Amino acid sequence: xxxxxxxxxxxxxxxxxxxxxxxxxxxxxxxxxxxxxxxxxxxxxxxxxxxxxxxxxxxxxxxxxxxxxxxxxxxxxxxxxxxxxxxxxxxxxxxxxxxxxxxxxxxxxxxxxxxxxxxxxxxxxxxxxxxxxxxxxxxxxxxxxxxxxxxxxxxxxxxxxxxxxxxxxxxxxxxxxxxxxxxxxxxxxxxxxxxxxxxxxxxxxxxxxxxxxxxxxxxxxxxxxxxxxxxxxxxxxxxxxxxxxxxxxxxxxxxxxxxxxxxxxxxxxxxxxxxxxxxxxxxxxxxxxxxxxxxxxxxxxxxxxxxxxxxxxxxxxxxxxxxxxxxxxxxxxxxxxxxxxxxxxxxxxxxxxxxxxxxxxxxxxxxxxxxxxxxxxxxxxxxxxxxxxxxxxxxxxxxxxxxxxxxxxxxxxxxxxxxxxxxxxxxxxxxxxxxxxxxxxxxxxxxxxxxxxxxxxxxxxxxxxxxxxxxxxxxxxxxxxxxxxxx
Amino acid sequence: xxxxxxxxxxxxxxxxxxxxxxxxxxxxxxxxxxxxxxxxxxxxxxxxxxxxxxxxxxxxxxxxxxxxxxxxxxxxxxxxxxxxxxxxxxxxxxxxxxxxxxxxxxxxxxxxxxxxxxxxxxxxxxxxxxxxxxxxxxxxxxxxxxxxxxxxxxxxxxxxxxxxxxxxxxxxxxxxxxxxxxxxxxxxxxxxxxxxxxxxxxxxxxxxxxxxxxxxxxxxxxxxxxxxxxxxxxxxxxxxxxxxxxxxxxxxxxxxxxxxxxxxxxxxxxxxxxxxxxxxxxxxxxxxxxxxxxxxxxxxxxxxxxxxxxxxxxxxxxxxxxxxxxxxxxxxxxxxxxxxxxxxxxxxxxxxxxxxxxxxxxxxxxxxxxxxxxxxxxxxxxxxxxxxxxxxxxxxxxxxxxxxxxxxxxxxxxxxxxxxxxxxxxxxxxxxxxxxxxxxxxxxxxxxxxxxxxxxxxxxxxxxxxxxxxxxxxxxxxxxxxxxxxxxxxxxxxx
Numbered sequence: 001x002x003x004x005x006x007x008x009x010x011x012x013x014x015x016x017x018x019x020x021x022x023x024x025x026x027x028x029x030x031x032x033x034x035x036x037x038x039x040x041x042x043x044x045x046x047x048x049x050x051x052x053x054x055x056x057x058x059x060x061x062x063x064x065x066x067x068x069x070x071x072x073x074x075x076x077x078x079x080x081x082x083x084x085x086x087x088x089x090x091x092x093x094x095x096x097x098x099x100x101x102x103x104x105x106x107x108x109x110x111x112x113x114x115x116x117x118x119x120x121x122x123x124x125x126x127x128x129x130x131x132x133x134x135x136x137x138x139x140x141x142x143x144x145x146x147x148x149x150x151x152x153x154x155x156x157x158x159x160x161x162x163x164x165x166x167x168x169x170x171x172x173x174x175x176x177x178x179x180x181x182x183x184x185x186x187x188x189x190x191x192x193x194x195x196x197x198x199x200x201x202x203x204x205x206x207x208x209x210x211x212x213x214x215x216x217x218x219x220x221x222x223x224x225x226x227x228x229x230x231x232x233x234x235x236x237x238x239x240x241x242x243x244x245x246x247x248x249x250x251x252x253x254x255x256x257x258x259x260x261x262x263x264x265x266x267x268x269x270x271x272x273x274x275x276x277x278x279x280x281x282x283x284x285x286x287x288x289x290x291x292x293x294x295x296x297x298x299x300x301x302x303x304x305x306x307x308x309x310x311x312x313x314x315x316x317x318x319x320x321x322x323x324x325x326x327x328x329x330x331x332x333x334x335x336x337x338x339x340x341x342x343x344x345x346x347x348x349x350x351x352x353x354x355x356x357x358x359x360x361x362x363x364x365x366x367x368x369x370x371x372x373x374x375x376x377x378x379x380x381x382x383x384x385x386x387x388x389x390x391x392x393x394x395x396x397x398x399x400x401x402x403x404x405x406x407x408x409x410x411x412x413x414x415x416x417x418x419x420x421x422x423x424x425x426x427x428x429x430x431x432x433x434x435x436x437x438x439x440x441x442x443x444x445x446x447x448x449x450x451x452x453x454x455x456x457x458x459x460x461x462x463x464x465x466x467x468x469x470x471x472x473x474x475x476x477x478x479x480x481x482x483x484x485x486x487x
Numbered sequence: 488x489x490x491x492x493x494x495x496x497x498x499x500x501x502x503x504x505x506x507x508x509x510x511x512x513x514x515x516x517x518x519x520x521x522x523x524x525x526x527x528x529x530x531x532x533x534x535x536x537x538x539x540x541x542x543x544x545x546x547x548x549x550x551x552x553x554x555x556x557x558x559x560x561x562x563x564x565x566x567x568x569x570x571x572x573x574x575x576x577x578x579x580x581x582x583x584x585x586x587x588x589x590x591x592x593x594x595x596x597x598x599x600x601x602x603x604x605x606x607x608x609x610x611x612x613x614x615x616x617x618x619x620x621x622x623x624x625x626x627x628x629x630x631x632x633x634x635x636x637x638x639x640x641x642x643x644x645x646x647x648x649x650x651x652x653x654x655x656x657x658x659x660x661x662x663x664x665x666x667x668x669x670x671x672x673x674x675x676x677x678x679x680x681x682x683x684x685x686x687x688x689x690x691x692x693x694x695x696x697x698x699x700x701x702x703x704x705x706x707x708x709x710x711x712x713x714x715x716x717x718x719x720x721x722x723x724x725x726x727x728x729x730x731x732x733x734x735x736x737x738x739x740x741x742x743x744x745x746x747x748x749x750x751x752x753x754x755x756x757x758x759x760x761x762x763x764x765x766x767x768x769x770x771x772x773x774x775x776x777x778x779x780x781x782x783x784x785x786x787x788x789x790x791x792x793x794x795x796x797x798x799x800x801x802x803x804x805x806x807x808x809x810x811x812x813x814x815x816x817x818x819x820x821x822x823x824x825x826x827x828x829x830x831x832x833x834x835x836x837x838x839x840x841x842x843x844x845x846x847x848x849x850x851x852x853x854x855x856x857x858x859x860x861x862x863x864x865x866x867x868x869x870x871x872x873x874x875x876x877x878x879x880x881x882x883x884x885x886x887x888x889x890x891x892x893x894x895x896x897x898x899x900x901x902x903x904x905x906x907x908x909x910x911x912x913x914x915x916x917x918x919x920x921x922x923x924x925x926x927x928x929x930x931x932x933x934x935x936x937x938x939x940x941x942x943x944x945x946x947x948x949x950x951x952x953x954x955x956x957x958x959x960x961x962x963x964x965x966x967x968x969x970x971x972x973x974x975x976x977x978x979x980x981x982x
Contacts, residue, residue, distance in 0.1 A: 034956050167542040204627070276763055369602075389665075390631035399627070403676045414676070425665055429641065429658070437645045472563050479564065 005068045008075055011058040011083070012120050018051035019116040026109040041101035048116055049094055055119075056087045067129065071191050074129040077484035081477055082126045082263040086106065089255050089341050090119050096349050097248035099450040103355060108151055115252065116146035117208050122260035126267075131180040134264060136452035138176070138228070141257065142169045148252070149245045161244025168227065168237040176224025182217030195272040218273055222281050225268075228261045231319065235312050242308035247355075251348035252303055254311050255341050259449040262318065262337055270325060270485060282323040287416050289316025294420040300428045301361050303351060310386065313424055314340050320401045320417055322410035330482035332404040335474060336397040339467070343394060346382045346460040350375060353449035353457075365431065366440030375449075378461050379433040385464045387428035388421045393467035473485040499555045499571045502542070502875040503533045503619050504582070508586070510611035520602050525596060528607035532589040535614065542687075546578055548966050551974030553624060561628070564690055566684035571622045575971030576752055576822065579964065580621040580745060583832020586949070587741040588614045591734035593946050594837065595647075598733070598844050602646055608736065613639040617742045626675050626685035626754065633710075633750070634668055636743055637661055640735070647732035649843070656723075656730035663723040667713030674706030686863045690758055691978070697761045704762035707755050714747030717809060718777040721800050728796035729849075733840025736792065737833040740799055745825045748806050752818070752975070756810070760979035765810070767897070770811045775904045777804035782911035785838045788916065791839045794919055796834060798875060801908055802828045802883075808905050809890030813981040818972045824886030826964065827874075827957055831883055834871045834950040838864070841943055842923075845935045851919070854929030860936045865924045867939070867947050874954050876916040877909060882957030 006013065011450065022044050030040045059080065066075045100106070121140035128134035146169060150162020187198050203472050223234065230238040242250045269278055293313020300306040318340075321333030353375065354364070369376040385392035390399075398421060405414040449457075467474070509531025516524055547554060553572030560566050573581060599606050600776050613636060632915075637660075645657040681687050682693050693971060695703065713720045728736050756763050778801050785797040802824065809821030816977040842857075843849050857866045877883035887909065894902035938948075957964060 001619065373605075380642075389638055390634045395631065395634075399672065399676070402673070405677060406673070406676050406680050414673060418673055422662065422666045422669055426658075426662065429661060432642070433654055433657075436642065437657070471561065475563055 004066070008062065008066050008068055009073075010062065011055045012123055014058060015051065015055055015116055015120040015123070018048070019113060019120070020048055022051075022116065023107075023113045024472055026113060026422070030109060039101075040109040040113065041106055042098060042292055045094055045098045045101065048112040049091060051116065052087055052094065052119070056084060056091070056359075059083050059087065059123075062109045068127075071193060072117040072130045072133045073124070073127045074192075075127055078263070078267075078481045079127045081481050082259065083123050085338060085341075086122055086126065086256060086259045086263075087119065088346065089259065090115065090252075092345050093248070093252045093255055093348075095452045096251065096345070096352055096456055098452055100246075100248050100352060103447075106152075106369050106441045110135055111148060111151055111248075114144045114148050114151075118148075120257070122256060125260045126263045128264060128267070129192050131183065131192075134268070135173075135177055135180055137262075138264070139173060141260065142173060145169070145257070147251065148249050149241060152246050155246075157244035158246060158465075161241045164237050164244075165241045172224050172227030172234070175220050175227070179217045179220025179222075179224055182213055182220060186211075186213035186217060191285045191376065192267065193426075199273055211391070215277065219281070221268065222278050225261060225265050226281075226285055229258060229265075229315050229318075230312055231285040231315055232312065233285065234293050235289070235292070238312060239305050239308040240414040242311075243302060243304045247304065247348070250307075251352065254307070254348070254418070255344055258315070259337060259341065262322075262333070265322070266330060266333070266485060269322070270330060279323045279325065282319040283410070283413065286316050286319035286323060286413060289313060289319075290416055290420040292316075294423040297424065300427075301363065303360065303362050303364075306362060307347065307351070310424070310428075311344070313420065314386075316420075317398065317417060320405045320410070320413050323413070324404050324410060326404065326408050327479075327482050327486060328400075328404040328407050330485060331399040331475070331478045332397075334478040334481055338474060338478075339393045339397040339464075342460045342463050343382055343385055346378070346457060346464065347386075348380050349449075349453050349457045350382070354446045362430065362434060363440070364444055365434045366438055367443045368435045368446075371445055376435045378457055380435060381461060382464060383428040387425040389425070391468040393464045396467060398470055406414060412450055498557055499542070499573065499622050500557055500569075501540050502535065502557075502585075503571075503615050503622075506531055506611040506615040508620075510608045510615075510729065513604060513608050513611070515566075516604070518860060521603055524604050525592075525608055528592050528611065529589060530612065532592050532612060535618075535738070536585040536589060536946050539582050539618075542573065543578060543582055543967070546573075546575075548575075548970060551575070555622075556624075563947040565679075566686055566689075567624075567679075568625060568686065569628060570625045570686055570688075571619070572624050573622045575968035576975070577621045577749070578967055579822065579826050580742070580749055583745075583826055584614060584617045584621065584742050586953070587829065587833060590833070590837070590946055590949070593942060594734040594737065594840060595732070596942060598840075599647060605642075606647065609639045609643050610738070613643070613738060616897075617746075620746060624687040626687060626690060626796040627679065628685075629750075630668070630672055630675055633671075633746060634665070636746070637664055640739065640741060642741065643738075644727055644731045646951050647735065648730040649732065652726075653730035656726040659723040660727040663713050663720060668710040670706045671710035674703045677706075678703065687753075693758075695759065697765075699761035700754075700759040701765060704755055704759045704766060707750065707759075708766075711747040711750040711755065712773075714743060714750070715803050716744075716747070716782045716800055716805070717804070718780060721777065721781070724800060725793045726777050728799070728836075729790060729792045733836060733843070736796075736836040736840070740795075740836060742833040743980055744799060744803060745829060745876055747943060748803065748810060748821065750823055751807065752812055752822070756813070757975055757978055760981070763813070763979065764981070767811050767813070770807055770903045771898065774804040774808045774811075775901060777801065778808075778905055778908035779911070782908050782915065785915040786911070789851050791842065791851060791854075791919070791923070792836065794851075794915060795835045795839065795875075798829065798912065798915065799832050801912065802832070805887060805890055805905060805908060808894050808901060812890070812893040812897040813954055813976065813979065814893050814896055815969075815973055815976055816889045817897070818975065819968060820886050820889025820891075820893055822968055822972070823957070823961060823964060824883060824890060827882035827886050827954065829954045830957075831871055831874045831881075834867075834868040834947060834954075835875060837943075837950075838868045839941065841939060844935050845937060848932070853929060853932040854923045855926040856924075857933075858924045860930055860933075861938045863939050863944065865949070867944075868924065869920060870918045871879050871952060871954075872916045874919045874958075876913040880955070880958045882954045882961070885958060885961045 026040050118141045121137045124137035146166040149165045152158035227234040297309035321329040385394035388394045388398040402414045553574050556572035559569040623629040641661045716724050781797045781800040788794045806821040809817040874881035877887045
């Protein structure tokens with residue numbers, strides 16, 4: 001039994017070992033007098049990258065459907081694709097911040113060393129099949145993130161961001177844990193499969209005699225999750241943390257955890273608590289996030305804050321697919337998250353590439369069309385895609401989300417989504433306006449970007465533009481994922 | 488021989504890809520080799536034009552089916568395909584698009600000073616998107632291309648527009664159009680959900696309940712009425728036209744303005760016949776208001792381009808009246824007027840562009856007595872002004888005449904009120920011409936005396952030929968669309 005289980009956990013085992021080895025390597029050599037105390041961030045980064053790519057190949061080659069460790073973990077098609085996707089996006093995040101270390105002369109190899117266990121915990125999150133396993137994985141990931149958010153110790157913003165993130169993250173974890181304990185207390189099981197058996201055909205109403213505890217449990221779990229994905233009533237930490245933390249951390253925060261948490265949410269809510277009760281909660285959060293994301297971003301001048309609100313808005317679109325609970329809904333959610341991630345990678349590559357006297361305000365983009373035309377074209381295409389203008393990838397994701405929403409009768413969601421997507425266009429096209437139409441007084445010349453970033457930029461841009469021409473692979477993959485989750 | 492080539496090697500997707508290919512080639516050519524960039528741009532657009540003529544030659548008049556049909560699978564598990572083809576209604580939109588793009592490129596030959604390469608690329612991409620819109624026979628993909636014209640147009644207005652107000656104009660254009668068309672997206676998704684397909688072949692045979700038809704019709708109307716533009720939502724048009732560069736105005740007046748009416752004709756009328764019938768009074772009222780109101784507004788404009796823009800609004804509402812008279816004459820007239828308007832109003836924008844390039848102003852009061860310095864220009868301007876007020880013999884006359892004939896059969900009051908528009912049209916056209924061309928020359932303001940150069944005359948030449956040809960012998964155009972239009976009328980049982 002154990003050899004089979006550990007065989008299936010090969011990717012995670014590899015990642016943990018890689019973390020330990022890299023940590024030892026970093027600690028020993030960065031304090032070595034013989035080598036004159038070298039800054040090792042880049043080296044560790046370059047070593048972290050192959051360990052992730054080996055993990056990807058390990059995940060990709062071995063994909064048996066299995067339940068591991070007394071049903072604590074599960075591996076199926078859904079986790080398979082989610083994990084690959086997560087690893088790919090993390091690899092690209094690391095790739096895009098390699099140059100950052102050199103430019104900023106940061107001597108913090110622990111960033112990479114912290115990213116690796118957080119990926120590992122996210123892999124566990126995706127494959128978690130038990131409330132306790134899920135909670136533990138989430139905590140490990142969050143702990144790494146708290147440290148990463150504050151890792152620029154000499155910057156007040158970063159420290160503040162780390163503190164805020166820590167307090168709110170710990171609070172939301174507490175809520176999540178309370179929800180889990182309520183569920184456990186009222187049902188006596190923590191395993192998702194057992195829970196699914198209990199919840200089948202179980203009418204949860206607030207005023208039902210025995211089930212109010214279960215209702216509260218689900219509510220608390222949902223709130224905990226919504227905190228983590230920054231959906232609206234629980235979003236208040238996101239803009240500050242996004243703005244305060246160093247840009248590469250922001251990039252990492254806005255890409256990787258979203259995938260893992262959403263995968264986890266899907267597992268919990270679609271598989272085990274399949275019930276219309278929680279849908280209303282997500283309905284509300286979805287509408288609120290879309291509206292707030294669209295309206296609040298309009299007033300922002302700082303790039304990272306704007307991106308934070310835009311990500312809140314996009315997170316609002318995702319629960320559209322979620323709250324339907326149909327196969328199309330899940331599929332649309334998965335499509336949307338993958339397209340969203342590729343667009344976000346693209347934008348953050350641009351933001352990271354523009355770093356001369358700290359690129360902070362949107363207005364600093366002025367005259368980019370003159371000084372760096374290709375970057376300007378890329379950024380405008382990506383923002384158009386964010387805004388959901390056809391024929392770019394962002395449109396395809398929105399179109400399928402709205403289709404799913406109409407398919408399950410959520411007309412108000414589709415309507416709000418469409419109106420807010422028009423409103424959000426207003427600030428997305430502001431990027432284009434600033435780059436192309438305005439003539440600023442001061443021209444900021446940016447350094448050319450390194451090869452890794454330009455490669456990433458090219459790949460994601462190609463994806464965004466040409467996705468429309470051949471969308472079948474992604475549709476098929478997500479369909480398979482949705483099927484394996486539901487059936 | 489010619490026919491053999493046309494039938495064996497030419498297909499519609501090639502026509503769509505042709506300008507796209509050109510723009511991709513342009514991408515890799517460095518900015519400094521401007522002469523090469525220009526000639527490649529021009530060649531691509533000319534080849535595309537010739538290419539599109541083959542479809543006209545090869546077009547089979549005797550059938551109402553879609554011709555040159557191609558279908559490529561797009562999404563698995565759902566019946567959304569790249570399903571393209573043309574019939575008598577869309578044939579001329581394709582030809583008009585390819586006809587106008589070389590003109591746009593020639594207009595910007597020397598007057599464009601910044602982002603020269605991007606200028607060519609934007610227009611070529613715009614072209615291939617607009618051809619795709621005209622021949623797309625899948626509802627969802629029609630929406631996709633319908634919307635995607637926004638991006639190049641937004642950029643064209645914003646970058647090469649003439650004044651600071653251009654940004655506001657670009658925003659207005661973008662947001663108005665987008666807000667209108669997202670409701671169409673909802674409607675399309677709804678249809679997709681109902682029927683499981685967005686294939687036009689299937690949808691034309693689907694019967695929706697009347698209540699549902701009305702809702703869907705309104706959603707489509709929200710989108711198309713912005714593009715047409717109908718009266719409450721026409722505000723974007725004068726702004727966008729005034730601030731756009733000359734070529735931008737040409738293209739805007741030529742194609743995107745027609746997309747709304749084309750959409751009515753292609754989707755609203757045949758798919759929701761009962762709702763169309765229900766909404767005739769509504770459309771007619773709006774159109775009549777638009778014709779009279781915008782014609783009166785035109786009289787009091789002081790900006791040359793705004794006048795032409797408002798007169799475009801009036802003409803396009805003429806088109807909707809003809810279309811919703813739902814008989815063969817009316818619909819054919821409306822298609823013909825769309826084509827004619829695409830030529831005439833584009834030419835007028837070119838005229839204003841030529842003036843603006845020389846004197847850097849578009850306000851009427853700075854102009855006067857141009858006849859003594861620019862005789863060739865004044866002749867051409869006169870020709871198109873007369874065509875704009877639909878003088879018999881010009882293309883607009885045929886269109887407007889057929890529309891009025893059609894409208895009289897449906898409702899004589901509407902036709903009478905619409906005919907008022909013709910009188911007002913004459914009023915503002917002649918007023919404008921008089922102020923600009925005759926009277927005293929104002930040497931304090933106008934310091935350049937150069938007449939049109941050879942390139943500019945060359946640009947006007949095909950437009951003049953088109954206008955006269957269409958006005959004198961419209962049969963060439965009518966015979967292609969006749970079968971399709973009568974099929975449309977019979978399909979909806981409108982008679």
